[in-house]
Amino acid sequence: MQKEDCFYLGKIVSKFSFKGEILVKLDTDDPESFLEMESVFIDMNKNLIPFFIEKSSLQKSNLLRIKFEEITSEEDADRILKKELYLPLSFLPDLEEDQFYFHEIIGFHVIDKRFGEVGLLKGINDSTPQALFEIEHQGKEILVPVNDDFIERLDKTKKELHLNVPEGLIEMYLD
Missing domain, CATH: 2.30.30.240 (PRC-barrel domain)
Known part of the structure; x- marks a missing residue:
């Protein structure tokens, strides 16, 4: 997956638990629409790497708490801290005729x-x-x-x- 085929979803801002959970600051007005994601792409050294989501929930208003399948410890979480998350453009919701991305x-x-x-x-x-x-x-x-x-x-x-x-x-x- 190439970055130009994706949109910026947010950034991993902190660790949440010793089991590798992280918090993502979402760049959206509608954080609820991203609760059912199965995976996201994380920018790792200019490469988009897929990470699969075990579970996610909203934390406060625009923070998404995520537990990735592959991230099981604080040390694992440290590797992705401050990284950016992306989704394919096809995941963007349809807009009204007079609205645009x-x-x-x-x-x-x-x-x-x-x-x-x-x-x-x-x-x-x-x-x-x-x-x-x-x-x-x-x-x-x-x-x-x-x-x-x-x-x-x-x-x-x-x-x-x-x-x-x-x-x-x-x-x-x-x-």
Whole structure:
């Protein structure tokens, strides 16, 4: 399994018991939907390795307590501490027509209500407090906050993202 075929699920943040249980901080608004997983992929030295789940339960609000079949001691758990967990993209739940996962819209044409054709969506930077659309416009990068108020509509068939951003936001990158 390749990382580009997967989505980031969360990170192992601590050990939970001397029997090798661990706690995972999930990167999701719906942690309950990940309680029935049979396995996950753990990034071990840039390779995704499958680990099979013996049992799991929610701990607090967004922590998932997991007991892996292969992890039976604290020493085993130490090997996977601070590692990232991934699942295949096919595990993502279906969304409504006007909703999207970030990976789905890369390569879409971005059109603004005032400005017109802005450019091609090259990526989404979600490492900042406010996620940003990264749009290429004639060799320049334009950053637009990912904000429901700015998104007019999404046309998945035509691969178009229609925005209505505040006046001057796009132009400030072009001066």
